[in-house]
Amino acid sequence: xxxxxxKVALITGGSKGLGEADARLFVQEGAFVVIADVDxxxxxxxxxxxxxxxxxxELDVRSEAAFKGVIDRVVADHKQLNVLVNNAGVVxxxxxxxxxxxxxxFVMSVCVDxxxxxxxxxxxxxxxxxxxxxxxISSVAxxxxxxxSAGYSAAKGAVEAYTRTVAVHCKMNNLxxxxxxxxxxxxxxxxxxxMLANVAKAGGEAxxxxxxxxxxxxxxxxxxxxxxxxxxxxxxxxxxxxxxVIDNGDGVTPLSAKR
Ligand code: NAD
Numbered sequence: 001x002x003x004x005x006x007k008v009a010l011i012t013g014g015s016k017g018l019g020e021a022d023a024r025l026f027v028q029e030g031a032f033v034v035i036a037d038v039d040x041x042x043x044x045x046x047x048x049x050x051x052x053x054x055x056x057x058e059l060d061v062r063s064e065a066a067f068k069g070v071i072d073r074v075v076a077d078h079k080q081l082n083v084l085v086n087n088a089g090v091v092x093x094x095x096x097x098x099x100x101x102x103x104x105x106f107v108m109s110v111c112v113d114x115x116x117x118x119x120x121x122x123x124x125x126x127x128x129x130x131x132x133x134x135x136x137i138s139s140v141a142x143x144x145x146x147x148x149s150a151g152y153s154a155a156k157g158a159v160e161a162y163t164r165t166v167a168v169h170c171k172m173n174n175l176x177x178x179x180x181x182x183x184x185x186x187x188x189x190x191x192x193x194x195m196l197a198n199v200a201k202a203g204g205e206a207x208x209x210x211x212x213x214x215x216x217x218x219x220x221x222x223x224x225x226x227x228x229x230x231x232x233x234x235x236x237x238x239x240x241x242x243x244x245v246i247d248n249g250d251g252v253t254p255l256s257a258k259r
């Protein structure tokens with residue numbers, strides 16, 4: 001209890017899935033949480049359930065003006081911003097040969113543009129509050145080859161690289177804003193449900209590849225939330241520019257041991 005006492009945290013994509021788990025844990029640990037999402041119905045419901053320690057603000061992270069507006073509103077209403085979790089993300093199935101321009105641009109705009117706009121406007125706000133933390137949610141797709149969701153892996157690679165850039169920028173300018181990336185394996189959320197259904201519909205090799213990939217242990221979103229909490233809190237005060245994989249060891253397990 002109290003690991004985020006007196007902190008104000010903004011969580012994008014906080015209405016469902018991993019972001020929802022972050023919001024629940026952050027509130028338990030004493031934070032005031034702003035859930036920012038395109039899904040207003042779910043986000044408002046969650047904020048109501050969390051009571052006085054949370055609110056919902058509608059945000060499409062693809063718009064820089066909208067992202068800046070949300071951060072300005074948080075600072076105006078709550079006097080500070082200490083933590084940003086850039087969690088909003090989308091995935092579309094598609095191999096390097098079948099990927100469509102529309103799907104590619106959509107995935108990049110949510111996963112990458114959102115992170116860039118969020119960091120840009122959170123850095124001065126968190127600095128003004130005396131320092132804090134940005135946590136960018138990437139994926140194991142930034143590390144392993146993921147041919148059935150090619151655009152997504154490109155996007156998550158960009159998030160990992162950009163995290164280091166933000167961390168070094170803040171360090172060089174003494175801004176006291178730390179920035180780290182989290183790389184989940186497979187966690188049971190609405191995103192993963194949709195992905196499994198879409199890839200299964202596509203059929204063939206892509207479907208088999210995907211099933212093999214996710215057939216390992218499915219994690220609980222609360223596992224990711226505990227890692228995000230550590231990186232958001234002052235307990236990780238000397239850690240910045242790092243990537244944290246959370247996959248129950250799947251990425252380091254040899255194929256022979258997976259059978
Ligand atoms: P999810 O689809 O269950 O939830 C994502 C949330 O983001 C939703 O509430 C959705 O409404 C919101 N969102 C989508 N587009 C948005 C936009 N333009 N602006 C604001 N909000 C938007 O997904 P999840 O599984 O909880 O994923 C959360 C993050 O974790 C994503 O970045 C995802 O890529 C990453 N991730 C998830 C897994 C997994 O196995 N679930 C694995 C690796 C990485």
